[in-house]
Amino acid sequence: MARLSVIIPVYKVEKYLAATLDSILLQDFKDFEVLLVDDGSPDNCGKMCDEYAAKDARIRVFHKKNGGVSSARNLGLDNASGEWVTFVDSDDTLKKNAFEEINKEIEKNDSDVISFSAYYKVDGTTTTIVSDTVIDDVISAKDNINNLLMWVNPTGPIIWNKIYKRSLLKNCRLDTSVKIGEDILFQISVLLENDQIRVRTNQNPIYEYYIRESSAMSSSSNSSMGLLSGKVKEVLEKYSKFELFKSEFYFFGLVNIYTDLLRLKKGLSIHEYKELYGLISGAHKYGAKYPLQYKTIAAAYFRARWFGNFLMRARRMIIK
Template sequence: MCEISIIVPVYNVEKYLKKCVDSILKQTFKDFELILVDDGSPDSSGAICDQYAEKDSRVKVIHKKNGGLSDARNAGIEVAKGKYLGFIDSDDYIAEDMYELLHNNIVRENADLSICGIYHVYDGKTPENKPEKYMILNRNEATVLIFHGNQISDHAVNKLYSKKIFSKLRYPLGKYHEDSFTIVGILDQCEKVVVDTRQKYYYYHRDDSITSQAFSKKHLEYITAWERNEQKVLGRSEVIDEAAHQRVCFANFLVLDKIVNADMEKKVPETKTIVSYLKANYMFIMRNQIFTRNRKISMSLLMISLKFYKIPSMIQNKWINKKNE
């Protein structure tokens, strides 16, 4: 038994893996096991995992055939022995006191979920510092803030979970935005959530990573995920209903931005559906406080023409996607 099980899915990341694993093994919090799940990597990632296991008894390695990120996380959950679970992506890295902070908070507040802030790391750019805030939230309050997306995000990786959350819950196989599909199910298992927005997780955006890729049909799943989340919470409260609907609108905006920035609006049949949905929600979007002034201007331009919308969207997308994907 150990206090924390840290699960790291590994696939084709030989260039980044050592930085990731070293940052975990240097944690000031020591009572953990590190489960490296080699998801059928074609490069030397699997061998690197084995090398770490030989050097440090806290490191456990699972070698499996390729099944995707969700399948790898689920494999780690199955063998985890910790009281708490954490997930790290193998091309990212963490501050040496991240798990100390997350663990101290979850124990002190007797919470089910502990969250910290994220640095978004891009080559050649200094990560943005964000305001520090400490919040203790009930399930409904946390759900609203997750839907809003401007203070806490749905990322799996900057969190410490009570293991009981995953007694039945698993990540969905074959989904492109697995974190978005899973977050409401996670919050539904929580009575109390503690948020410390100090940034301890370094989320590295590779040119070939999911969050940096140009538009593909899989991005449409982002809309599907938040539509399903809206249905899950429908009727819980007016505040949650509004927050959920705002997030669905926001998902449509983000996907539309990817489409038009790739000049694929004429090649993607779903573009018309997205535009129609946003136009139908024009008044809701204009009245909602979460949407920025620039976003509302873009929405007004979309009411005229997609060609008008496309001009500010291409400019706006440079920083919106970096902050919210």
């Protein structure tokens, strides 16, 4: 059994895949396996995966019909055999000592999930260090969910800077119906499925995340309106935890609406207006627990010229 399973979903990254794989194969720490999941990529990615696998026995390749990044990651999870699991995007790179740092953290502490910091690279030029607020600390599952829903940084909603004990993920898979925000749903599911989980944060940046025009978060989408918040509520209700995190959930929904509307290009359907208005109403109702945070996001709303019109139209939709 390898110490670490590295799951890489691959789709239309012909220009970047070699750099990603080279950054992994040149790691100082060698006890790992790589699961390359070719998600029906129409370019030469599938062939490149096979060529790399032919050169290194630690690489396994899976070719599948296109189903999205979550389905590809799930296939990787189904076939992973390592003691620990991590995810790498196929257009990103790792620092040369990344796996060595991961292994040191594993051996040093009795943790279940380890969260490292990362570098964000925009257009290959601008570099920003994404640092955790809590330095080298262990956080409970409940506090982690609070942080996720309140957009506090220690856990972070992303999964590519995390290393998980594989035994924790037995009943956890990514939701393939969500295109933006699937990471945070997975995080919450892992935390709720394993109530005694211990998450350790480490400020050492070992991952290099490239923001490109084609990335999901940099493109405008209307498909996520109300969907992510609804999915989060479903997960909380599945584990009978919605009442426990009600205030945090509505704050999360409020922020999610705001960020979604900022990148919105098309109009909303009646159903979407009802979904969003319900979240806004709930946020106002349960906001007393976090008055400063709600005041801050509310101010951002009302500074936006479109918000007054949106709220009035939403109310008219509800009344109808």
